[in-house]
Amino acid sequence: MLRRPSKLRLPFPPALSIHHLSTKSTTTLYTPLEDIEPLERYRPGGYHPVRINDRLHSRYRIVHKLGFGSYSTTWLARDEKAEATSYVALKIAVAQAECTSESRVLRLLRDEDPEGKDAGRAVVPALLDEFTVQGPNGSHQCIVTLPASMSLSDAREASYGRLFQLPVARAIAAQLIQAVAFLHSKGVVHSDLHEGNILLRLPSSVDCLTPDQLYEKYGQPELEAVQRLHGQPLGNGVPDHAVVPIWLGAASQDITPAESAILLTDFGESFQPATTTRHRSHTPLILRAPELFLEPSLPLSFPTDIWALACVVFSVFGQRPLFESWFPSQDEVLQEQIDMLGQLPPGWWASWKTRGNFFDERLERVDGEPRRPWAERFEYSIQVPRRLCGMEEVGDREKAALEDLLLSMLAFKPTHRLDARQVLQSKWMTRWGLPALEWT
Numbered sequence: 513m514l515r516r517p518s519k520l521r522l523p524f525p526p527a528l529s530i531h532h533l534s535t536k537s538t539t540t541l542y543t544p545l546e547d548i549e550p551l552e553r554y555r556p557g558g559y560h561p562v563r564i565n566d567r568l569h570s571r572y573r574i575v576h577k578l579g580f581g582s583y584s585t586t587w588l589a590r591d592e593k594a595e596a597t598s599y600v601a602l603k604i605a606v607a608q609a610e611c612t613s614e615s616r617v618l619r620l621l622r623d624e625d626p627e628g629k630d631a632g633r634a635v636v637p638a639l640l641d642e643f644t645v646q647g648p649n650g651s652h653q654c655i656v657t658l659p660a661s662m663s664l665s666d667a668r669e670a671s672y673g674r675l676f677q678l679p680v681a682r683a684i685a686a687q688l689i690q691a692v693a694f695l696h697s698k699g700v701v702h703s704d705l706h707e708g709n710i711l712l713r714l715p716s717s718v719d720c721l722t723p724d725q726l727y728e729k730y731g732q733p734e735l736e737a738v739q740r741l742h743g744q745p746l747g748n749g750v751p752d753h754a755v756v757p758i759w760l761g762a763a764s765q766d767i768t769p770a771e772s773a774i775l776l777t778d779f780g781e782s783f784q785p786a787t788t789t790r791h792r793s794h795t796p797l798i799l800r801a802p803e804l805f806l807e808p809s810l811p812l813s814f815p816t817d818i819w820a821l822a823c824v825v826f827s828v829f830g831q832r833p834l835f836e837s838w839f840p841s842q843d844e845v846l847q848e849q850i851d852m853l854g855q856l857p858p859g860w861w862a863s864w865k866t867r868g869n870f871f872d873e874r875l876e877r878v879d880g881e882p883r884r885p886w887a888e889r890f891e892y893s894i895q896v897p898r899r900l901c902g903m904e905e906v907g908d909r910e911k912a913a914l915e916d917l918l919l920s921m922l923a924f925k926p927t928h929r930l931d932a933r934q935v936l937q938s939k940w941m942t943r944w945g946l947p948a949l950e951w952t
């Protein structure tokens with residue numbers, strides 16, 4: 513049985529494998545199961561119970577489970593009404609009304625560029641269908657998109673070296689930049705860019721398999737009995753068995769350029785700043801832009817995506833994130849940002865009340881450690897691990913172009929950052945990013 517690499521066995525800071533399940537305290541009601549969604553959320557307003565072989569919307573036969581998040585479970589299903597054989601990903605939201613923005617955004621993006629002329633459009637999942645399913649826990653919105661094989665963070669977790677081959681890293685970064693430029697050109701902020709939301713496309717060879725052939729190749733669905741503590745009976749909206757997600761993926765270093773086409777997913781946090789004002793971000797702390805900490809009255813907007821995009825592009829090339837912390841807090845992330853980028857704009861520096869716990873007024877670290885500038889981080893997180901794993905390092909000219917690009921995206925003040933169009937037109941993108949896409 514092939515099993516998805518467990519999120520519980522992380523050898524690196526959890527921030528690199530970001531699966532930020534809500535930490536709202538819930539009483540444990542069930543025997544906990546590894547790699548399974550929190551069973552306590554099978555309650556009114558929560559997840560919809562699904563069984564293998566269920567048929568939804570009179571056409572989608574559930575074949576396996578693909579994964580789960582805080583707001584949904586996602587299933588591999590066979591579209592029985594499709595003319596050609598076809599698998600789809602069926603994302604079933606929790607039964608809460610505010611979780612419906614994802615389909616609205618996907619619909620908007622589809623309708624904005626129906627012919628798919630923009631290269632970034634190909635990276636955004638096509639909304640194939642949407643419907644509502646009624647169940648014991650309420651009414652759940654379902655969206656149907658193409659299935660993917662794994663997220664970038666899953667591919668890393670399946671690998672010892674946790675690195676992508678250089679041409680693959682370039683192709684992933686370039687597609688991600690195209691996708692963000694496409695979203696921004698349509699007035700949409702993704703607002704949750706991280707490696708867990710970047711999925712590698714499923715090879716078309718999988719689409720040709722019948723469900724039985726799929727089970728033969730990847731294993732029968734692994735079912736775990738759901739047991740309530742103290743022998744109490746399961747409630748009405750609770751499945752009697754939970755399904756361990758299928759593992760269709762590969763270790764990051766084994767992914768070839770031809771397999772490096774990505775999908776940017778999870779538009780649940782996405783919004784249009786022209787019509788909606790947002791101040792709260794759920795992006796993992798290490799990817800959050802400094803204005804979210806130091807100028808919380810500033811609404812989220814395109815530059816907050818640009819900051820996160822720079823951090824993700826850096827991490828795609830390397831083994832470790834740009835800003836690191838085992839258990840990040842707002843202060844520790846700010847410390848990391850200043851440690852690398854230097855002095856904050858004066859108003860922000862003065863408003864950071866706890867700054868004295870981290871730096872003196874000459875910006876020396878109070879713990880006596882030397883600051884870690886860009887060059888050191890690039891060496892430690894990207895070049896040294898690549899060398900140790902016998903993988904190609906980033907050459908000097910590309911390194912300079914990446915530094916130029918990423919540091920211009922990481923300007924402290926949001927108005928000083930490059931916009932997505934400028935990122936798309938950057939030297940790195942034209943000299944290294946776009947050429948890498950010829951292999952995908």
Ligand SMILES: Nc1ncnc2c1ncn2[C@@H]1O[C@H](COP(=O)(O)OP(=O)(O)OP(=O)(O)O)[C@@H](O)[C@H]1O
Pocket residue numbers: 531532533578579580581582583584585586601603657658659660661662663708709711777778779780
């Ligand atoms: N199209 C897809 N193909 C394959 N797997 C998918 C697909 N969409 C989602 N998944 C799987 O389901 C998981 C959860 O999906 P997603 O992140 O969209 O859910 P969410 O409930 O919005 O989660 P989050 O807690 O990140 O907000 C993903 O990490 C991935 O493993």
